[in-house]
Amino acid sequence: MDRRVVITGLGVCAPNGVGLTDFARSLQQGISGIRFQSKLKALRFACQVAGEPLIKDNVLPRYFSPLQLRGLNASGLVYGVIAGMDAWKDAGLPTASSEFPDWDSGILFGTGILGADKFREAIYEIDKGNVRRLGSTAVMQTMASGISAYLGGILGCGNQVTTNSSACSTGTEGVLMAYERIKSGQAERMLSGSCSDSGPYIWGGFDALRILPRNFNEDPGAASRPMSASASGFVPGSGAGAMILESLDSARRRKATIYAEVLGGAVNSGGQRGGGSMTAPNSESVVRCIRQALKNAGVEASAVDTINGHLTATSRDAVEIENWSKALGVSGADFPYVNSFKGIIGHCLAAAGSIECVASILQIRKGQVFGNRNCEDLHPEIRALVDPRKIPLKTILYQPKVLAKASFGFGDVNACVIFGQFND
Amino acid sequence: MDPKEKYRKLKDIVAIYLPEDVSIDGITPKSHFINELNINSANLVDIVLDVEDAFDIMLENEDMDRMQTVQDALDIIDVKIGAK
Numbered sequence: 001m002d003r004r005v006v007i008t009g010l011g012v013c014a015p016n017g018v019g020l021t022d023f024a025r026s027l028q029q030g031i032s033g034i035r036f037q038s039k040l041k042a043l044r045f046a047c048q049v050a051g052e053p054l055i056k057d058n059v060l061p062r063y064f065s066p067l068q069l070r071g072l073n074a075s076g077l078v079y080g081v082i083a084g085m086d087a088w089k090d091a092g093l094p095t096a097s098s099e100f101p102d103w104d105s106g107i108l109f110g111t112g113i114l115g116a117d118k119f120r121e122a123i124y125e126i127d128k129g130n131v132r133r134l135g136s137t138a139v140m141q142t143m144a145s146g147i148s149a150y151l152g153g154i155l156g157c158g159n160q161v162t163t164n165s166s167a168c169s170t171g172t173e174g175v176l177m178a179y180e181r182i183k184s185g186q187a188e189r190m191l192s193g194s195c196s197d198s199g200p201y202i203w204g205g206f207d208a209l210r211i212l213p214r215n216f217n218e219d220p221g222a223a224s225r226p227m228s229a230s231a232s233g234f235v236p237g238s239g240a241g242a243m244i245l246e247s248l249d250s251a252r253r254r255k256a257t258i259y260a261e262v263l264g265g266a267v268n269s270g271g272q273r274g275g276g277s278m279t280a281p282n283s284e285s286v287v288r289c290i291r292q293a294l295k296n297a298g299v300e301a302s303a304v305d306t307i308n309g310h311l312t313a314t315s316r317d318a319v320e321i322e323n324w325s326k327a328l329g330v331s332g333a334d335f336p337y338v339n340s341f342k343g344i345i346g347h348c349l350a351a352a353g354s355i356e357c358v359a360s361i362l363q364i365r366k367g368q369v370f371g372n373r374n375c376e377d378l379h380p381e382i383r384a385l386v387d388p389r390k391i392p393l394k395t396i397l398y399q400p401k402v403l404a405k406a407s408f409g410f411g412d413v414n415a416c417v418i419f420g421q422f423n424d
Numbered sequence: 425m426d427p428k429e430k431y432r433k434l435k436d437i438v439a440i441y442l443p444e445d446v447s448i449d450g451i452t453p454k455s456h457f458i459n460e461l462n463i464n465s466a467n468l469v470d471i472v473l474d475v476e477d478a479f480d481i482m483l484e485n486e487d488m489d490r491m492q493t494v495q496d497a498l499d500i501i502d503v504k505i506g507a508k
Contacts, residue, residue: 044444066440066443067440070440070470071470133468133473135470135473136464136466136467136470347492
């Protein structure tokens with residue numbers, strides 16, 4: 001039983017906008033959420049800029065009970081609950097009654113590591129011999145599936161409730177896992193998303209790897225430079241994105257607003273062979289993943305008119321563009337429109353895929369391709385492959401009909417999803 | 425400590441952990457935390473920590489096992505304060 005799957009709700013908690021309205025405006029106008037972080041300076045990080053959602057304390061009681069707020073110290077959990085509940089509400093779905101869960105709705109909400117700050121708190125207590133002082137939520141706030149568990153309880157979902165984790169491809173992979181579950185008839189609706197904590201304990205390892213930009217501490221807005229000749233590393237970020245995936249039948253029955261259709265996709269791994277490694281993708285596996293995604297979606301390569309890349313702002317961006325060119329068999333003026341939102345939101349790690357999927361779907365919904373920031377000095381190898389007019393610096397009016405979105409992660413793992421404008 | 429003051433302090437702590445369908449007026453000395461007030465057993469752990477902080481005492485494992493009702497808690501607090 002193969003069923004059509006559509007997107008009927010969105011939620012987002014991003015460095016440059018919490019909530020769809022602010023987020024969409026920031027994307028349209030190229031407003032950056034990357035800021036100087038004094039705590040990183042105090043801790044002597046080489047990179048002292050990052051993208052972190054700004055959450056006002058007074059919004060938290062709208063999402064959490066007073067009891068849940070006590071001792072809550074897991075930023076990713078906060079972002080994920082905000083984005084997840086917003087998506088649910090945006091789709092017009094009700095919260096399940098106190099007695100009966102919604103058996104047809106599930107949650108697939110990924111993360112890399114959850115509640116690092118809470119875990120740090122616990123480690124200090126344990127090392128002082130005070131394990132009894134941890135309180136009741138040290139487990140739920142730090143287990144990876146804490147985010148799906150919290151959302152599952154708040155919304156009352158009775159279908160599969162789980163968490164996936166595949167580094168920076170987590171969010172995009174999650175969309176495909178949710179899509180498969182609905183397509184095969186095992187669920188009617190899936191809340192799909194991912195979240196990533198903020199802070200030095202999350203970002204420190206990347207600083208140590210020397211893959212973050214070091215020369216932009218005075219100029220945060222210019223730090224993240226995807227596709228630029230002067231790209232010097234990704235800017236770490238955090239946040240959450242969430243989508244409601246729904247069978248077309250269910251969406252029609254509910255008369256829900258349909259943002260876009262999930263046409264299909266693919267995931268694979270380069271096996272850390274053939275040029276692939278723990279930190280770099282095997283190019284052949286990227287090409288195969290994109291081609292397999294098109295095949296699975298039943299879409300010709302020539303039909304793809306918009307690409308949202310992984311494009312993190314390292315020297316590898318040119319290789320990614322080359323892989324897209326190979327996979328689609330296009331170059332120059334025939335290359336689809338391509339952008340990276342990381343220029344203004346940074347690289348939100350496990351949350352990147354879902355935040356960027358939300359932004360991609362907003363492009364389809366609004367008939368726009370959002371501008372690329374900080375690539376006025378396009379990388380020469382990219383310029384050789386893509387007509388610069390296909391890499392708009394400002395937001396343009398253009399209706400994407402078939403949009404390919406890819407994310408790649410540590411461990412040489414890839415995910416590519418194909419979104420389509422919805423046609424009856 | 426004034427018994428009324430002590431009871432009020434404990435009630436304030438317990439109130440935070442009540443589920444939505446139990447009102448603060450439902451708390452009496454005889455109330456059983458789990459069976460009557462419907463408090464999640466995991467949250468009893470937090471009530472113990474809050475009691476320790478509020479009364480500047482420390483509860484042992486046996487005290488926690490014995491603390492079934494609001495009155496049990498009051499009695500334990502009395503003993504601990506007296507022992508200080």
